Amino acid sequence: MKIALLTNAYPYHPGEQFIEDEIQYWAKNPAAHVTVLPAVARGEPRSLPDGVALDLCMANGGLGARLLAMSTALFSATYWRELAYLRRSGKLDLYTIARALLHTSKVVAQAASLRRYIERHGHIDVAYCYWNDTQSYAAITVRAMGGVNKVISRIHGIDLHEMRRPHNYMPLKRQFIHAYDRVFTTSREAQAYLEQTYGASADSISVSPLGVPLAEALSKPSGSGxxxxxxxxxxxxxxxxxxxxxxxxxxxxxxxxxxxxxxxxxxxxxxxxxxxxxxxxxxxxxxxxxxxxxxxxxxxxxxxxxxxxxxxxxxxxxxxxxxxxxxxxxxxxxxxxxxxxxxxxxxxxxxxxxxxxxxxxxxxxxxxxxxxxxxxxxxxxxxxxxxxxxxxFSSDKNYAGFVANVLAIGAS
Structure with missing residues (x-):
């Protein structure tokens, strides 16, 4: 099964260290053929396990491409729906107008890049989006055009809680949150927030905690005093x-x-x-x-x-x-x-x-x-x-189970 793993920067730095543990379980599963597609790629990448590929089609677009995406976004239905939401919610101001346009342009550009990837490499069985943000919205856009069968997304903190965003504004999420084949939260509390704040359907959400490898030895306490x-x-x-x-x-x-x-x-x-x-x-x-x-x-x-x-x-x-x-x-x-x-x-x-x-x-x-x-x-x-x-929170339990769940969604 062809899995496109959409990340912010991984395997490039900085951040997303937790993927380093999870990716090992994707590599071990013979049913999964994973390609990582980061949105940003600067410097030297971290090493990927054998069997996991890397493609930079979605990364570091040029100025011309960004300007074209911005002009396309300006006349898109997505952007104007977002402005209507901002007006209804009382959040319409210069900052939110600009953020709505920026995020819509990112969706436009990333969707175009993903379509080019599909033209070169064939259809994607599952677009697995590590963040519930513009890359995942782009994958949903491409799915509607054909070429992507299923779109699933994890959701963490910065991509969930509006209070962590300037002006208490999470661009575009309310437009796309109903369209995923599955959203995986890290806790029941996150699931409840997703339902209450954005109106997400409980039927489309699963709880799948992250995990870590068990340390081979234990830390020692300090001495007396x-x-x-x-x-x-x-x-x-x-x-x-x-x-x-x-x-x-x-x-x-x-x-x-x-x-x-x-x-x-x-x-x-x-x-x-x-x-x-x-x-x-x-x-x-x-x-x-x-x-x-x-x-x-x-x-x-x-x-x-x-x-x-x-x-x-x-x-x-x-x-x-x-x-x-x-x-x-x-x-x-x-x-x-x-x-x-x-x-x-x-x-x-x-x-x-x-x-x-x-x-x-x-x-x-x-x-x-x-x-x-x-x-x-x-x-x-x-x-x-x-x-x-x-x-x-053992990675052996949580990540192996998560991979199996995603593959089952892809096969359904």
Missing amino acids: TVHIVSVSFCVPVKRLDRIIEALRLFAERHVDVALSWTHIGGGPLLQQTRDLAAAQFAGVSNVAFEFLGEMVNGTVKKYYLNTPVDLFINMSESEGVPVSIMEAMSAGVPAIAPDVGGISNLVSNQCGVLLGKSPSIDDIVEAIAKVALGDKKEVLRTNARKMVEEK
């Missing part, structure tokens, strides 16, 4: 890294006998600003050390937990799916503290860390850190963290 905390995220406002910094400072001031260290992994537009904030907040607090390691490839992050003692993982996001970053830490036996947003409650609980409220106070965060890192049940929490991933 020391606490090492790790966070992994893109440095953007929704991740609320400023709250982590404030909580760590207060924890250090309350526990002067504890040597606290914090490691943040991940880049992003607020990286330097966050580093400067940490330096300012921790100035004069003698028992705190911190480091920002920037972007790290997925395999290096996994090795980090095995080679470095880590006492807990912290996430303070305002909006999430079911974070793979937390799964990877818990796979290595590192308990997590995180807020009850998105699908986090499917992964984090008080049995394997601390599940906080949606917007926890700084005192709440400090108390959670103390419970996990210093409490008398910290070893039990570490054991339970690993068990949670073994039972619900």
Whole structure:
């Protein structure tokens, strides 16, 4: 069966590290013949497993092609339907008008590229869209013209939650959400949001959590009198890294006998600003050390937990799916503290860390850190963290099952 995997950039950098685990299961299945079609391709790609092909037909279109797509989009029914929605919803302004046109032009250009791919390589049995965004809308457009049999899409966080988009606007989704053969969410909470916010049909949605390989060994805790905390995220406002910094400072001031260290992994537009904030907040607090390691490839992050003692993982996001970053830490036996947003409650609980409220106070965060890192049940929490991933978020279970589901949809 011919599978076109539409990605933002994978196998090119940056991001989409979780595909690195999933793609292995596509490569192992003899019924699947997968070609990856990224929308962006810059620099050197990551290696793909044997049997998985790469085609750049959808990537890095020239200025002329973009201008042609823009002019076509301006007179398209999709664009004018979107303007009508913006008017009805009270969201019509210069920003949303421009975003609607930009996203419609991307659909036009990506659909044209996908049609050219089909002309060269033949029909596509399943267009598997890793993100529920313009590439998936383009695949639906092409399916209506012939050449694509089925279109399925995953949906995560940035492509689901309107609050994470400027002006609380998710371009085009309401026009296309009813047209998929199947949409796969990462949690029941995401499914409910998709139905309530966009009117998606429950019959077209399946829950399929992401997964991680089980760490071959477990991370070790720090020695007595020391606490090492790790966070992994893109440095953007929704991740609320400023709250982590404030909580760590207060924890250090309350526990002067504890040597606290914090490691943040991940880049992003607020990286330097966050580093400067940490330096300012921790100035004069003698028992705190911190480091920002920037972007790290997925395999290096996994090795980090095995080679470095880590006492807990912290996430303070305002909006999430079911974070793979937390799964990877818990796979290595590192308990997590995180807020009850998105699908986090499917992964984090008080049995394997601390599940906080949606917007926890700084005192709440400090108390959670103390419970996990210093409490008398910290070893039990570490054991339970690993068990949670073994039972619900193992890539062997989740990705093998997902591949089988997609192939069954393609054969139906």
